Every structure is written in structure tokens, then in C-alpha cells.
Amino acid sequence: MTTTPLKVAVTGAAGQIGYSLLFRLASGALTSERPIELRLLEITPALKALEGVVMELDDCAFPGLAGVEIGDDPEKIFDGVNLALLVGARPRGPGMERGDLLEANGAIFTAQGKALNSVAADDVRIGVTGNPANTNALIAMKNAPDIPAERFSALTRLDHNRAISQLAAKTGAAVTDITKMTIWGNHSATQYPDLFHAEVAGKNAAETVNDQEWLENTFIPTVAKRGAAIIEARGSSSAASAASATIDAARDWLYGSAENDWVSMAVASNGEYGVPEGLISSFPVTTSGGDWKIVEGLEIDDFSRGKIDASTAELAEERDAVTELGLI
Ligand SMILES: NC(=O)C1=CN([C@@H]2O[C@H](COP(=O)(O)OP(=O)(O)OC[C@H]3O[C@@H](n4cnc5c(N)ncnc54)[C@H](O)[C@@H]3O)[C@@H](O)[C@H]2O)C=CC1
Numbered sequence: 631m632t633t634t635p636l637k638v639a640v641t642g643a644a645g646q647i648g649y650s651l652l653f654r655l656a657s658g659a660l661t662s663e664r665p666i667e668l669r670l671l672e673i674t675p676a677l678k679a680l681e682g683v684v685m686e687l688d689d690c691a692f693p694g695l696a697g698v699e700i701g702d703d704p705e706k707i708f709d710g711v712n713l714a715l716l717v718g719a720r721p722r723g724p725g726m727e728r729g730d731l732l733e734a735n736g737a738i739f740t741a742q743g744k745a746l747n748s749v750a751a752d753d754v755r756i757g758v759t760g761n762p763a764n765t766n767a768l769i770a771m772k773n774a775p776d777i778p779a780e781r782f783s784a785l786t787r788l789d790h791n792r793a794i795s796q797l798a799a800k801t802g803a804a805v806t807d808i809t810k811m812t813i814w815g816n817h818s819a820t821q822y823p824d825l826f827h828a829e830v831a832g833k834n835a836a837e838t839v840n841d842q843e844w845l846e847n848t849f850i851p852t853v854a855k856r857g858a859a860i861i862e863a864r865g866s867s868s869a870a871s872a873a874s875a876t877i878d879a880a881r882d883w884l885y886g887s888a889e890n891d892w893v894s895m896a897v898a899s900n901g902e903y904g905v906p907e908g909l910i911s912s913f914p915v916t917t918s919g920g921d922w923k924i925v926e927g928l929e930i931d932d933f934s935r936g937k938i939d940a941s942t943a944e945l946a947e948e949r950d951a952v953t954e955l956g957l958i
């Protein structure tokens with residue numbers, strides 16, 4: 631066991647996702663091999679509520695929690711962090727698309743990108759959960775020119791987990807029997823959950839399901855619109871599942887994905903699978919030693935091509951909008 635704590639920053643720590651995420655991080659869900667120091671960023675008016683959350687963290691007496699610091703200055707909170715989980719941003723309400731949040735949330739990520747660029751540890755990894763996650767990650771990345779582009783990623787792991795769960799329910803398989811799931815594109819209603827490369831107990835998922843009508847008209851829209859369905863049912867957006875996926879993504883990134891499987895992460899494209907270079911788009915990736923690698927050589931048929939192109943066209947539009955707003 632390494633005794634030097636892993637410094638993990640969480641932004642929006644007094645929010646809904648924070649209230650689940652912090653306790654999971656502190657209890658060892660990210661790593662039980664190394665103590666964790668939490669660095670929690672909030673806006674000034676939310677610091678009092680955050681103090682209450684910290685009192686609760688204290689009251690859990692987590693053995694792996696080496697310390698907690700809170701504040702409203704990103705340069706202080708991000709100082710020396712190894713992992714930054716950028717959650718703090720406004721959530722959408724009923725009837726909104728995540729892209730509608732660009733103007734309200736984009737500016738948060740210019741300031742935080744700059745602060746990370748100045749003070750984060752050399753090995754920092756930055757995971758963006760706050761919506762619209764892909765384009766917010768792009769904004770942070772462009773505002774942090776000294777941090778390698780591959781250290782930024784946006785969260786599509788929740789979509790990935792949702793897709794696994796829907797496929798398991800359809801086929802009667804256990805979630806652990808589902809492998810090689812992929813979410814392509816944007817964390818939005820245009821995302822493409824791909825069953826043509828996924829497997830159920832080692833067999834091709836699309837062939838196992840053998841129901842193109844279900845795949846097109848039930849599976850894809852259920853996964854892509856799950857966030858909206860949760861907002862409709864709960865009155866506010868998913869929080870515990872988003873926290874859980876944020877940890878799944880960070881844990882695999884830092885400590886490696888499973889053998890003979892892959893995960894979905896939105897990362898900067900180098901043109902793979904025809905995704906325009908520079909966009910932060912979701913791909914199938916394997917991870918090892920803190921690095922990710924896009925799974926190459928998958929055959930993309932016309933159906934999948936159309937879906938991937940539609941989602942990446944939306945990402946290009948979002949990039950153009952934030953360019954016009956002067957955020958990148
Ligand atoms: N990528 C994904 O899969 C998912 C993303 N989300 C997104 O995560 C974000 C957070 O969601 P919730 O926790 O439910 O929202 P929330 O409104 O409960 O919490 C957000 C927190 O961020 C804080 N905040 C705002 N500006 C900040 C800044 N500049 N620095 C630090 N903190 C700041 C707010 O004070 C608030 O406490 C939303 O944008 C939501 O849409 C939610 C679910 C899934």
C-alpha cells in the first residue's frame with residue numbers, strides 16, 4: 631500500500647452528485663490501496679452547505695480518508711491534485727437538452743482549465759461530468775495548453791452502464807456477462823450505443839438479440855434518453871448513478887480496464903473512425919497504467935456510420951458555438 635495520499639479534487643462538491651460521490655471516494659471505491667485526500671471546490675454561497683457535508687465525512691471515520699480541504703479558489707483547491715473530477719455545473723431541467731447548458735456552464739471550464747494548467751500535479755487526470763460534458767472537457771483542455779490532451783476525458787460511462795443494464799435485462803444475462811459495449815459520440819440524445827460489437831457471454835450481442843426493431847426503436851432511445859426519463863420521474867437529474875459512473879471511469883482510467891473487455895470514454899479524437907480530429911468524442915477504449923487507448927480495427931457498417939456521424943456533427947456544432955462565445 632502506498633501511503634502518500636492520492637489528491638482528488640471534486641468540483642460542485644455540495645451538489646447532488648457530490649453528496650453521493652464524496653462518500654464513495656472516501657470509502658475506498660476508487661482505490662483501497664492508497665489513502666485519499668479530498669480537495670473540494672464550490673462557489674462561495676455553497677461553502678456553508680459544503681461544511682456540513684464535511685462534518686458528515688468526518689462522522690463516517692473512513693480509515694482511507696487522509697484529509698479534506700474545501701474552498702472557492704480553484705488555484706488553491708487544484709494545487710498538486712492527481713485527479714480532478716469536474717462535476718460542478720448547472721444541471722438541466724425538464725424539456726431541456728444538455729447542449730442548452732453550454733452558455734451557462736462553459737465559462738466554468740475556462741477558469742478551471744486555466745487553474746489546473748497552473749497548479750495541478752504533473753500526472754493529473756481530468757474527468758468531466760458537468761454537462762454538456764464533452765464540450766466542457768474540450769473547453770478545459772483548450773484552456774490548459776501545458777497539460778497533454780490525453781489527460782482530459784468526459785463521462786460517457788453512465789451511458790455505457792445503462793446500455794449494459796438494458797441489454798442484460800433483454801437477454802436475461804448477468805451484467806457481468808456483457809462485454810465490449812461501446813457508446814460513440816456525444817453524451818446527448820444523439821449518442822450511439824453500439825450492440826454490433828458488444829458481446830453477451832462471448833457471443834455477438836446484435837446476433838443474440840436478433841431484433842433490429844428493438845435495437846433501433848427501444849434499446850438506442852432508452853439509453854440515449856435515460857437522463858431525461860430520470861429527470862421526468864425524479865424531478866431532478868440522475869445523481870447516485872452519475873457518481874457511481876464517475877468512479878467507475880476514474881478507477882478504470884487510473885488502475886486499468888478488465889482483460890478481454892473495453893470501456894467507453896469520451897476522449898480527444900486523432901481522427902479515429904472518421905471522428906474529426908480534436909473533438910472530445912466517446913470511443914471504445916482500453917486503459918492501463920493511467921493511459922487510454924482507442925480500440926482500433928472495428929468494422930463500422932452503414933447503420934453505425936450514420937449514427938456516429940450524426941453525433942459527431944453535433945459535437946462539431948457545439949465546438950463552433952463555444953468558439954464563437956470566445957471560450958476556446
Ligand atoms: N455526464 C454525465 O453522465 C452526467 C452529468 N451530469 C451533470 O453534472 C452536473 C452536476 O449535477 P448535480 O450535482 O446534479 O447538480 P447540482 O446543481 O446539485 O450541483 C452542482 C454544484 O456545482 C456547484 N458549482 C456551480 N458552479 C461552480 C463552480 N464554478 N465551481 C465549483 N462548483 C460550482 C453548485 O454550487 C452546485 O453545488 C450537471 O451539469 C449535470 O447535468 C449529471 C448526471 C450525469
Ligand SMILES: O=C([O-])CC(=O)C(=O)O
Pocket residue numbers: 721722728761788856857858860861867868872
Ligand atoms: O440527463 C441529464 O441532464 C443528466 C445526465 O447527463 C444523465 O443522466 O445522463
